[in-house]
Each structure stands twice: as structure tokens, then as C-alpha cells.
Amino acid sequence: MQHFLDQYGYIALAIGTFFEGETAILIASSLIHKGVFALHYTVFFGFFGSFISDWIYYLVGRFNGKYFVDRKPKLKAMVSPVTNLFHRHQIPILLSYRFLYGFRIIIPVVIGMSGLPPARFLFYTIIAGLFWATVVSSMGYAVGAFFQLEASSFEKNFVYVVLGFATFGVLVGYSVKRLISKNIVDAVN
Numbered sequence: 001m002q003h004f005l006d007q008y009g010y011i012a013l014a015i016g017t018f019f020e021g022e023t024a025i026l027i028a029s030s031l032i033h034k035g036v037f038a039l040h041y042t043v044f045f046g047f048f049g050s051f052i053s054d055w056i057y058y059l060v061g062r063f064n065g066k067y068f069v070d071r072k073p074k075l076k077a078m079v080s081p082v083t084n085l086f087h088r089h090q091i092p093i094l095l096s097y098r099f100l101y102g103f104r105i106i107i108p109v110v111i112g113m114s115g116l117p118p119a120r121f122l123f124y125t126i127i128a129g130l131f132w133a134t135v136v137s138s139m140g141y142a143v144g145a146f147f148q149l150e151a152s153s154f155e156k157n158f159v160y161v162v163l164g165f166a167t168f169g170v171l172v173g174y175s176v177k178r179l180i181s182k183n184i185v186d187a188v189n
Contacts (some may be wrong), residue, residue, distance in 0.1 A: 005036050005151055010045045013037075022050070022136055027164040029140025030149045039137060047133035050098065054108045056124055061112025069113070082110050088181030092122040096125065098132040101136075101170060141166075 005012075009028065016024025025046035028037050052187070060068075069076050070090075086093050097107040111121060143149070154161050 007029070008038060010041055013045045014049035014052075017046045017133075018053045020052075021046070021098065021132075022101070023166045025133060025136045026140040026143070026168070027154070027162065028093045029137040030144025030147075030165075031151060032137070032141045033145040033148075034150055038153055039141065042137050042140075043130070043133045045076035046137060047129045050132070051125060053127050054098075054129070055106035057105055058112040058118075058121055060152055061114075063112075065109050065113035074079060079106065079113075079116075080105065080108060082106055083113070085189075086110050094116075094121075095128045101174060122162065128172075145169075 013024055013028045016027075025042065028046070029039070029042050031037050032039050041084060069079050082103070093107065094111070097103055100107065147153075149161070
């Protein structure tokens, strides 16, 4: 495991944050205290993977989102409240959607469909992405230092460690999603 992390750690982190942001960056940052990863590189590669993911979904929304959503009534019903929320609270959503577990795909698609100019999305993606990567990396570092996690901890207890970080991410995301969903329901009524 140590050899793999030495050779491919940051690339694996970028790929991991592209697909599943919080878990990948939490795992990597939990090893900072042992010198396996460096904080500034962890923040950068975590940011980079999620940045690419956000831009792909934004471009899908911008160029094909309305056409695709209009053809799927169930999807349109799910997208509509998120679209309404985005139009009412653009700046807070642009700054916080990365922290909203379960919304990380749909919000960039909705943003793309909204007609938000790419330069403006770029600005907010950089600011919010760096903030997200820094906060999550700091949380991972604290957890790793507290539990004295090592690369061998992941080898011996891989499933438990990944499930622990995933559960932590889901709980935080679920709490925020529940709060946002309640605001969406209140806004629709």
C-alpha cells in the first residue's frame, strides 16, 4: 500500500475526488500527519478532481440539460425544486453545493442549465472548491492524527476505514441535505 501511495497517491486522490469527493480526500488527508501526503498537494489534487467533475456536469447542463430533462418527466420533477432554489439563492448555492451530499451532480447540471456564464461559474468553482478541499482536508488530517492512522491501517482495515469515512461524509451530507430539502419544501409551498 505504501509503495502504491508513494507512486500514485495524488493521481488516485484526483481520480477519487472526481468520482466520490469526500471519501477520497478524507482518506488521503488522514495520512498527512504521517508524511504520506502533504497538505497543500492534498488540497490541490482534491480540488482538481472535483473541479473537473463539476465542469463536466456544468457543461452537460449547459449544452444538453434542458433537452434531456424535458424528455424525462420524473427527472424534471426532481430538477424543478433545485432549479427554483438555485434561482432564489444563487450565491449561497454556488459557494456551498460541494458540501451537499446527494446534490453534487444535479447542482452543477442545474447551474449549467440556468445560463450562468462560464466565467462566473469558473470564479465560484475555484473559490468554493479550494475552500471545500481545505476544510475537508483539515477534517481528515484531524481524524488521522487523532486515531494515528497509517497506510498499513488501510491495508489491515480497508473496509472499516473506508466505511467509517464514507459514513462520516454521508452523515454530514445527509444533515445538510435534510436542511436544504426542508427549505426546498418550504419554498415550494
